[in-house]
Amino acid sequence: MSLLAHQLELLAPARDADIGIEAVNHGADAVYIGGPGYGARVSASNSVQDIERLARHAHRFGARIFVTHNTILRDDELEGARRMAWDVYHAGADVLIVQDMALIAMDDMPPIQLHASTQTDIRTVEKARFLQDVGFSQIVLARELTLEQIREIHAALDPDRCKLEFFIHGALCVAYSGQCYISHAHTGRSANRGDCSQACRLPYHVVDAQGRFIAHDKHVLSMKDNNQSANLAALVEAGVRSFKIEGRYKDMGYVKNITAHYRRLFDELIEASEASGTPYARASSGRTTFTFTPDPNQNFNREFTDYFVNGRQDDIGAFDSPKNPGQPIGWVTKVGTDSLELELDDAARVLHNGDGLCYFDLQKELVGVAINRAEALSPGRWRVFPKDPIAGLKDLRKGTRLNRNRDMDWVRTLEKKSSDRRIGVWVVLGETPDGLSLRLTDEDGHTATATAPHERQPARDAARGEAALREHLGRFGQSIFTPLEVRLDLSQPWFVPPSLLNALRRDATAALEAERLRAYQRPTRAKPVEPPVPYPEDTLTYLANVFNHEARNFYTKHGVRVIDAAYESHEELGEVSLMITKHCVRWSMSLCPKQAKGVVGVKGTIKAEPLQLINGSEKLTLRFDCKPCEMHVVGRMKKSVLNQAAREAREVPMKFYRTRPVA
Structure with a gap:
């Protein structure tokens, strides 16, 4: 189904299918990923089988899969590009992101929705309107646009035909x-x-x-790296509906953390809009909880800028170094032959074996210090043994300010399961002539029912029996569902063995998942305006x-x-x-x-x-x-x-x- 005017789509990157699955688990409404070829990240390709695996998982939550098909093509590549489009379409992909106009012009292309890549250089009203009129359903605006320019483009388009997509985080070209x-x-x-x-x-x-x-x-x-965390409401007001995180070369930890960060911000924005009377909605199903507090500063970044969104800024460049300078953590108090002694800005902070520290030398070049072993001397004071010889650490001396650009405790946290995404369901246990029925209705209105024969026996203790029924019916384990309400539509509390309740819940859950997938509608390709504009x-x-x-x-x-x-x-x-x-x-x-x-x-x-x-x-x-x-x-x-x-x-x-x- 195409993005609706009131929906806000969080679009996350994936280098591979496993990262894409975690992007969905951490709250992405859509994921963009490279296919077997012709993507604008040559080292981030994926097999058709992996696209299919990712699409199957994403569609459970109503999330969409975009395949990047956004290089320019030689004549001898056109047939291969056409075949790949069909392959990923059959694998379940929802969208192709394209740069080359051959892919909108060629005959015998799949009926898959097309989005215009940022590589098509969209920064004028005229270009945006043209791309809408030739059949693109979503266009990725140039990162350099201001809020006013975005607003002008939005006003010139038909919001039912073409949505605006904008990069909100990550590396900037x-x-x-x-x-x-x-x-x-x-x-x-x-x-x-x-x-x-x-x-x-x-x-x-x-x-x-x-x-x-x-x-x-x-x-x-x-x-510097793009960060629009403070501008989301303004971008929504200007007309953006799909919010894109850069990073198809980035690792799993980055995608988990940054997706979770923006998921929280958008959930807050959506909740505030509901209170204001002009509600927005997320573009996929479920709610996501996290085992960690998202923090963009923990991932590789060159410090942050909001670029040109609020007009030309003085401080948008990472001119001293293209590396990650990290976050201030303390300073050197002593330099030994094989170790350093440090005093931390915050005595409650902890250093770990494997942490990465760094500092700027006298030429303002960033120098890395990988910690082989860290020893606490007293609160806020540490002795660290670097992996590399201290003699090779240029300009390192007493008083040198240090940053931390890798925190191994954070890395280990994100190597574990770090989120839980669930779709709310209403649970109703009822009676049939020969037994019991369990009906599940999810937050999107899909319904499934399971039945089982059962010789009804009154519970010995009505109150305890009812409580036991509610408790067992609310256990959805590793499924994608969570109970919003459990209702007992019974003539009286019956004794029901837990094994029967588990079987009913298992069958109803499987049926509801199947119904959700059956009802899922992939977005369709838009028709171009005729005669040609x-x-x-x-x-x-x-x-x-x-x-x-x-x-x-x-x-x-x-x-x-x-x-x-x-x-x-x-x-x-x-x-x-x-x-x-x-x-x-x-x-x-x-x-x-x-x-x-x-x-x-x-x-x-x-x-x-x-x-x-x-x-x-x-x-x-x-x-x-x-x-x-x-x-x-x-x-x-x-x-x-x-x-x-x-x-x-x-x-x-x-x-x-x-x-x-x-x-």
Whole structure:
């Protein structure tokens, strides 16, 4: 069933089926996962059998499974992509997340709902409306949008036809999604084909137009991690209905913790909306309880930002390090030959063998200290023996501030069972002419009944007999159900053996699960508007990522006259924008002309001149488009990449879609 206008969907990532199952158990309304291929995380693929196993578990709770089918495709891959779409559809997947328009244009595709990936670069009203009108039922907005921009897009769409999805947590790509080609230009590994080399996390020297160094070895393209915990109500008001957690490469602990964190926040928001008279609802069934208190700071993060949701912010970059700096915990009081003595900020805190500590050296590089053994000296004072030799820990001295970026007690907690998700049921024990019946009605209105013959005998003690019946009927053990109310619809309290009650409950529970699965409705694919709506532009550059003839035909059908091939086709041999981003290095370093406007003594002296990024032999130019407030990272494709592509093209004829001969 498609997402309804009043439903709020928590969408969690899964590297594999086991993680996806735990995402559902920890409160996800939907899970997105890679299939056997063509996903934008090349190392996070899964078999059709695993997709089927995950879908079967998710559908028990009415949760949906999205399969990422969101790379751009070569002509020789189209048939394989079509077959994979059918395979995951037959396995029970509910949605395909796609980037390549070939998948909406091809004939003989399964009737599966299609969502437009964030890789389609959705940041304008016109683009969003077009994607709605060609048949996408949900669109993943660019992470860079403000609340006002989201609100404008929502107002332009039909909420019954197309829902808005937005990333609320996790790592941030500095580029507009789908608009980064640095990885392919330098290594041949295409971000649009799921194999990004993450050049944005590297350190760079920043040099101005006069050759002066602005920064030395700073990770100026590395963003802090996204965290919209404080903005959920505002995002709901702006029109977002699906809330996405990044992390298909992340481990089980991350998915458990972050899913649980947002499940609690959304449950609070939904409860508050019920009190206000304009209720929202969760998009799947059941309630989830946890054995731990969720805390986003416990997982790997580069510190947090809410990015551009509330406008441009000064502090969005993780420029000192792309690693996890952890949380402050104390400082060094003594450095020995094989051990350190520490004093903790909070005397109640405990260190564990295997904990990870870290600190910034004098060059502000993050240095890790893995604890081999930890000994308590007194409350708040510890001696730790690092795994690595102390002599190799640069700039470590008395007074060094320490953070903890791995807490083994937390890790062990999340390695165990850490949640319980249950669907509420009303339980009614009644009589039949020859025995008893047990009727279960769940919170979604599904009903199942089990009966058993039984020679009725009055209970010797009516009060105790009734209490015993209620107690036994309320035991749902390892099932997915929990009693909301137990009612005895009996002419009098009867003696019923526990074995008979257990059998009735077991049969009724199995029947109710079967009824829920039978009644589950997968969302259907939307029909495009007829006649075909025009695309907002009549010319497409390499930035449109058109890599096959089906995508080209799609855009031609929608009125586009000039269509250049994708960057991966190797037709753009000169300098081009290898990355387009809302992040601005000049702004972050207080060199933006807009920042200087009105400041006495600097009027007209600060200009948006290009800067250069240097990492070893790699050089990139930063150009600034101040009207839309965007930065372009400019460069050219390496000869080694072109040579490798030429060799591959000889081995696989027609591998690349082209619009014109390669020079």
